[in-house]
Amino acid sequence: MNFAELERRDAADPLAELRNHFVIPKNTVYLDGNSLGLLTHATQRRVADVTGQQWGQDGISSWNQHGWVHLPRTVGDKLAPIIGAQPGQVICCDSISVNLFKALSAAFTVLDARGESRRARKQVLSTADNFPTDLYMVQGLQQLVGAENCELVLAEEAELLANLAHHITAETAIVMLTEVNFRSGRRLPMAEIIQQAHAVGAVVIVDLAHSAGALPVELDEWQADFAVGCTYKYLNGGPGAPAFIYVAERHLPTVTQPLSGWFGHAQPFAFDATFAAATGIEKMLSGTPSILAMSAVDAALDAFSDVSMEQVREKSVQLAEVFLALLDESGLAGEFDCISPLDSEQRGSQLSFAHPEAYAICQALIERKVIADFRAPNYLRFGFTPLYTSFKDVGLALQRLQEIMQTRTYLEPRFQTRQAVT
Numbered sequence: 001m002n003f004a005e006l007e008r009r010d011a012a013d014p015l016a017e018l019r020n021h022f023v024i025p026k027n028t029v030y031l032d033g034n035s036l037g038l039l040t041h042a043t044q045r046r047v048a049d050v051t052g053q054q055w056g057q058d059g060i061s062s063w064n065q066h067g068w069v070h071l072p073r074t075v076g077d078k079l080a081p082i083i084g085a086q087p088g089q090v091i092c093c094d095s096i097s098v099n100l101f102k103a104l105s106a107a108f109t110v111l112d113a114r115g116e117s118r119r120a121r122k123q124v125l126s127t128a129d130n131f132p133t134d135l136y137m138v139q140g141l142q143q144l145v146g147a148e149n150c151e152l153v154l155a156e157e158a159e160l161l162a163n164l165a166h167h168i169t170a171e172t173a174i175v176m177l178t179e180v181n182f183r184s185g186r187r188l189p190m191a192e193i194i195q196q197a198h199a200v201g202a203v204v205i206v207d208l209a210h211s212a213g214a215l216p217v218e219l220d221e222w223q224a225d226f227a228v229g230c231t232y233k234y235l236n237g238g239p240g241a242p243a244f245i246y247v248a249e250r251h252l253p254t255v256t257q258p259l260s261g262w263f264g265h266a267q268p269f270a271f272d273a274t275f276a277a278a279t280g281i282e283k284m285l286s287g288t289p290s291i292l293a294m295s296a297v298d299a300a301l302d303a304f305s306d307v308s309m310e311q312v313r314e315k316s317v318q319l320a321e322v323f324l325a326l327l328d329e330s331g332l333a334g335e336f337d338c339i340s341p342l343d344s345e346q347r348g349s350q351l352s353f354a355h356p357e358a359y360a361i362c363q364a365l366i367e368r369k370v371i372a373d374f375r376a377p378n379y380l381r382f383g384f385t386p387l388y389t390s391f392k393d394v395g396l397a398l399q400r401l402q403e404i405m406q407t408r409t410y411l412e413p414r415f416q417t418r419q420a421v422t
């Protein structure tokens with residue numbers, strides 16, 4: 001496949017125009033939207049307006065005048081269709097980690113409301129290579145409430161998939177899974193998993209960090225109980241942008257969560273000494289929303305207003321398929337062990353490869369302005385963001401990878417020294 005063919009694909013791409021909504025770093029092929037999405041022009045303008053006019057001129061009256069006080073819900077409702085949720089079930093706040101703590105605690109209250117005994121049903125099932133913060137949050141809750149009330153149980157992903165019924169049992173309280181694995185890009189069959197969990201009375205929390213904005217998600221249709229996700233990857237909300245939490249409507253009247261801050265109160269501005277939770281999704285809020293960061297997310301979501309997630313998915317699959325075809329043509333496929341499923345149905349919007357020199361190759365790519373990333377111990381990840389990744393980008397990435405491998409530049413000492421944070 002030559003560059004003429006890649007340019008032909010770009011010309012025929014119905015999403016191609018969306019790239020113009022983004023600030024694309026100069027001469028750069030950006031394949032790291034699975035870690036930090038690019039800035040949109042709309043966000044740049046909004047942040048200028050929120051600082052210049054709203055905060056700068058209208059000041060404190062902006063809480064009402066510019067709807068700051070309702071922003072978590074406004075952004076939640078805007079995000080809802082992207083993750084297959086009817087409005088009123090999603091709210092933007094905090095980080096995934098904090099939202100997981102709230103979701104885990106709330107999930108136990110769903111079981112309490114059914115009269116389940118914590119001691120009989122205390123297991124939180126997850127996968128051993130889930131993103132660590134997810135596991136850490138369960139460990140933190142376990143420490144708080146005691147191992148007799150909450151116990152983290154880990155399964156190997158492949159073993160779990162091979163026999164759901166063996167792992168999800170009457171002792172399982174909560175199944176807490178990330179739909180798309182951050183290392184391998186493997187996508188779990190969430191509808192099937194949720195069905196099995198519900199069949200044995202367990203509650204499900206889905207982490208959508210690597211799904212939201214990258215592929216169609218159907219939380220309502222799946223009958224998911226809770227979900228969390230971030231907005232800084234495929235939703236392009238910006239570094240440290242606030243996350244989101246989904247609670248299925250059927251649970252909203254009864255669930256409670258322990259981080260009962262005043263923004264989760266039914267009447268925050270009554271300043272009552274006693275907590276009384278809001279009745280809707282606002283009950284998942286804790287403290288004051290981060291308005292600058294949340295405004296950035298709000299504006300970034302406009303990029304999704306005229307596209308369907310099916311279109312996004314179709315392009316994502318094509319980008320990855322072109323990447324794999326070009327890798328094959330380059331003769332490098334044998335050298336890079338693809339740890340992502342080769343069946344596109346089973347993966348998210350990234351490809352990951354194991355290579356003993358993955359770190360150095362990644363650094364050499366970055367020097368040539370192909371932004372990929374490295375994950376320990378030896379994985380090279382390439383993320384495809386259909387809103388701004390072009391087919392030509394994929395061709396350029398492969399061309400530069402080929403140069404690096406042929407000239408063995410990655411063996412130069414400067415690429416070999418690992419930085420503490422990548």
Ligand SMILES: Cc1ncc(COP(=O)(O)O)c(C=O)c1O
Pocket residue numbers: 095096097098131133134178182207209210230243
């Ligand atoms: C699956 C997953 N969950 C959680 C996180 C992080 O969550 P937080 O928003 O708390 O930093 C990440 C990435 O940073 C992730 O990939």
Ligand SMILES: Nc1c(O)cccc1C(=O)C[C@H](N)C(=O)O
Pocket residue numbers: 034035036131182209240422
């Ligand atoms: N959230 C991140 C951050 O604050 C700094 C650096 C990277 C990240 C990430 O998002 C990592 C990401 N979840 C991953 O898949 O590796």
